Amino acid sequence: MAYESFRAIVPAGGAGRRLWPVSRQVNPKFLHDFTGSGSSLLQVTVDRLNTMADEVVVVSGQTYAQVVQEHVPACAVLAEPLPRDSMPAIALATAVLMIRYPREDLVVGSFAADHHITNREAFEHAVGAAVELARRDEVVTLGIAPTHPATAYGYIHPGEEHHTEAGVVAHRVEGFEEKPDAQTAATYVSQGYVWNAGMYVARSHVLFDHLRRLHPDLAEGVWEVAQAWDSPRRREVAERIWPTLPSVSIDHALAEPLAPENQVMVVPADLGWSDIGDWDAIGSILSGQDPRAPVVLGQSSRLTTVDAPGAVVAPSKQVVVVGIEGAVVIETDDAILVTTRQQAQQVKAATEKLAEQGLDHLL
Amino acid sequence: MAYESFRAIVPAGGAGRRLWPVSRQVNPKFLHDFTGSGSSLLQVTVDRLNTMADEVVVVSGQTYAQVVQEHVPACAVLAEPLPRDSMPAIALATAVLMIRYPREDLVVGSFAADHHITNREAFEHAVGAAVELARRDEVVTLGIAPTHPATAYGYIHPGEEHHTEAGVVAHRVEGFEEKPDAQTAATYVSQGYVWNAGMYVARSHVLFDHLRRLHPDLAEGVWEVAQAWDSPRRREVAERIWPTLPSVSIDHALAEPLAPENQVMVVPADLGWSDIGDWDAIGSILSGQDPRAPVVLGQSSRLTTVDAPGAVVAPSKQVVVVGIEGAVVIETDDAILVTTRQQAQQVKAATEKLAEQGLDHLL
Numbered sequence: 040m041a042y043e044s045f046r047a048i049v050p051a052g053g054a055g056r057r058l059w060p061v062s063r064q065v066n067p068k069f070l071h072d073f074t075g076s077g078s079s080l081l082q083v084t085v086d087r088l089n090t091m092a093d094e095v096v097v098v099s100g101q102t103y104a105q106v107v108q109e110h111v112p113a114c115a116v117l118a119e120p121l122p123r124d125s126m127p128a129i130a131l132a133t134a135v136l137m138i139r140y141p142r143e144d145l146v147v148g149s150f151a152a153d154h155h156i157t158n159r160e161a162f163e164h165a166v167g168a169a170v171e172l173a174r175r176d177e178v179v180t181l182g183i184a185p186t187h188p189a190t191a192y193g194y195i196h197p198g199e200e201h202h203t204e205a206g207v208v209a210h211r212v213e214g215f216e217e218k219p220d221a222q223t224a225a226t227y228v229s230q231g232y233v234w235n236a237g238m239y240v241a242r243s244h245v246l247f248d249h250l251r252r253l254h255p256d257l258a259e260g261v262w263e264v265a266q267a268w269d270s271p272r273r274r275e276v277a278e279r280i281w282p283t284l285p286s287v288s289i290d291h292a293l294a295e296p297l298a299p300e301n302q303v304m305v306v307p308a309d310l311g312w313s314d315i316g317d318w319d320a321i322g323s324i325l326s327g328q329d330p331r332a333p334v335v336l337g338q339s340s341r342l343t344t345v346d347a348p349g350a351v352v353a354p355s356k357q358v359v360v361v362g363i364e365g366a367v368v369i370e371t372d373d374a375i376l377v378t379t380r381q382q383a384q385q386v387k388a389a390t391e392k393l394a395e396q397g398l399d400h401l402l
Numbered sequence: 403m404a405y406e407s408f409r410a411i412v413p414a415g416g417a418g419r420r421l422w423p424v425s426r427q428v429n430p431k432f433l434h435d436f437t438g439s440g441s442s443l444l445q446v447t448v449d450r451l452n453t454m455a456d457e458v459v460v461v462s463g464q465t466y467a468q469v470v471q472e473h474v475p476a477c478a479v480l481a482e483p484l485p486r487d488s489m490p491a492i493a494l495a496t497a498v499l500m501i502r503y504p505r506e507d508l509v510v511g512s513f514a515a516d517h518h519i520t521n522r523e524a525f526e527h528a529v530g531a532a533v534e535l536a537r538r539d540e541v542v543t544l545g546i547a548p549t550h551p552a553t554a555y556g557y558i559h560p561g562e563e564h565h566t567e568a569g570v571v572a573h574r575v576e577g578f579e580e581k582p583d584a585q586t587a588a589t590y591v592s593q594g595y596v597w598n599a600g601m602y603v604a605r606s607h608v609l610f611d612h613l614r615r616l617h618p619d620l621a622e623g624v625w626e627v628a629q630a631w632d633s634p635r636r637r638e639v640a641e642r643i644w645p646t647l648p649s650v651s652i653d654h655a656l657a658e659p660l661a662p663e664n665q666v667m668v669v670p671a672d673l674g675w676s677d678i679g680d681w682d683a684i685g686s687i688l689s690g691q692d693p694r695a696p697v698v699l700g701q702s703s704r705l706t707t708v709d710a711p712g713a714v715v716a717p718s719k720q721v722v723v724v725g726i727e728g729a730v731v732i733e734t735d736d737a738i739l740v741t742t743r744q745q746a747q748q749v750k751a752a753t754e755k756l757a758e759q760g761l762d763h764l765l
Contacts, residue, residue, distance in 0.1 A: 382726070
């Protein structure tokens with residue numbers, strides 16, 4: 040189900056530090072097969088988009104651009120000189136596409152490289168509806184139907200209802216909310232708010248017009264880099280301008296200021312979505328029917344448990360877990376992480392502590 | 403402070419499975435330096451006894467008799483053909499000593515190879531008092547003043563008080579109690595019961611006379627093996643008789659039946675004692691002033707913790723512990739144990755599970 044002149048952008052930049060020690064700076068989350076699919080998260084993401092988009096463009100860091108290209112040989116890979124969060128990356132890909140295909144009225148969609156979606160049909164319907172609304176000059180986001188009052192995600196407040204031509208229900212966005220505390224999260228869920236998964240769809244011209252108006256310096260800098268991209272001057276221009284651009288997400292740069300202007304719509308969707316945010320999420324994705332069964336990434340005979348239901352373990356040596364519910368034990372060549380699924384969000388803090396200890400080679 | 407004609411016996415047989423994966427069948431607990439002393443537990447035990455005893459005899463399994471001899475080159479090492487618990491081992495050493503020194507009126511004392519004692523002066527006083535009482539034909543045990551209502555130890559019920567010549571208080575033993583539940587343990591502690599650490603002192607003739615009366619077959623078998631010990635027939639006789647002997651501890655074989663006969667005395671002592679029974683005990687021994695400080699067996703820079711007070715970690719790779727109080731992470735070349743100090747007693751069950759999985763090479 041290909042949507043005409045629809046091109047997908049995949050910013051592949053996040054290190055995924057909560058999935059340390061498997062996810063590393065030089066071998067980040069999206070290059071790993073955390074879901075047991077046989078492909079890296081990036082490959083699965085690109086495969087999912089390829090059925091709908093004329094092209095998938097991946098924006099990646101210079102350090103791993105080459106290995107990214109090896110993962111997705113059919114994609115255009117744009118290598119940022121420096122990480123600058125999602126807005127510059129998405130804007131660059133949009134501008135390069137606009138310059139490469141000047142006669143097309145492009146709709147671009149941006150999707151994270153490292154999320155998990157089980158309900159592919161629902162995803163295609165939602166993207167189809169988003170493309171249709173984008174053609175009417177809306178900036179469109181996909182909202183995830185919450186399965187629980189999560190505190191790890193931002194929320195989208197859906198307002199007035201619209202029906203697309205394809206019969207999909209969309210909403211005008213009243214506002215974007217930051218990650219809430221537990222009580223606020225419960226209120227949001229009861230009021231029909233949806234999770235913000237950072238998926239945006241818009242006409243390239245609409246996106247760039249908003250950017251020029253709200254962040255003129257950013258828009259101008261990105262455009263200059265994009266104009267030099269397919270020329271011998273790419274490196275010189277990119278290295279001069281890119282470091283001067285602000286690090287800002289598309290949520291902060293565009294979605295949040297556009298919502299009060301009634302310029303954003305949300306398509307709620309039940310995608311079986313996970314951002315694979317920590318080892319607990321991986322446990323949930325891989326645990327199957329029995330949530331108390333252990334999850335082994337690798338050879339299951341390498342795990343022995345006593346009174347340790349719901350363990351998530353990546354062993355290379357024999358790992359024995361005794362008396363810890365939801366234990367997480369992740370072993371790599373040079374490090375061992377021990378935590379619980381409940382505490383798994385704190386792994387990021389541990390990586391910061393490793394940096395303080397001068398152990399950057401482990402990051 | 404040497405006691406005349408006093409010889410010490412150290413049965414060194416226990417595998418120390420609760421200290422897996424460091425303690426192994428072929429390299430058991432007593433051969434390791436778990437207390438950071440620079441010597442193995444066996445060496446420290448022998449050093450402690452050498453100041454008091456004319457000789458220290460170690461009874462060990464055949465598989466590690468050679469390495470035991472290397473640890474304690476000055477000791478006589480008797481190698482059992484098969485493990486048969488403490489009574490046959492102590493009886494064999496006693497009989498061999500009686501035959502080797504027929505003109506001496508020996509007092510023998512039996513002490514575990516793998517216990518920790520910080521108050522050496524109190525230990526020497528208590529052993530001195532026990533030797534004095536043994537010369538009066540008592541079977542004497544040292545009782546540990548409890549520091550908490552432990553459920554991991556047997557208890558001794560002290561009765562009528564006696565004062566030794568050296569001014570040490572001893573008691574007639576009313577009875578020996580098995581490991582109690584928590585409530586019973588609290589009652590025992592409030593009633594002045596002491597812990598049974600399995601340390602026994604007696605005249606060799608008294609010990610053997612009791613054994614002949616209570617377990618004639620055992621006494622006769624051991625005596626036959628002992629008579630052949632220092633002859634070319636040692637191996638033939640030992641391999642024929644030893645397997646026929648029952649596996650029984652000195653507690654069950656002698657101390658428990660002798661208590662109702664008023665034949666046992668206890669010398670209570672505050673030794674700073676630990677049986678180093680599990681990884682929690684090692685944490686307590688090594689933690690120093692601050693019980694929330696992490697304990698690292700090895701290079702302390704190899705541990706990084708976030709919200710994990712009281713962790714006990716033996717790392718070779720970098721170990722990162724997040725959000726588990728009292729976490730225990732023990733890494734060896736071929737295995738990783740993950741538990742908590744509270745659950746550390748269950749490690750033995752884990753080793754049984756490994757055996758069920760056919761992973762005997764890890765035991």
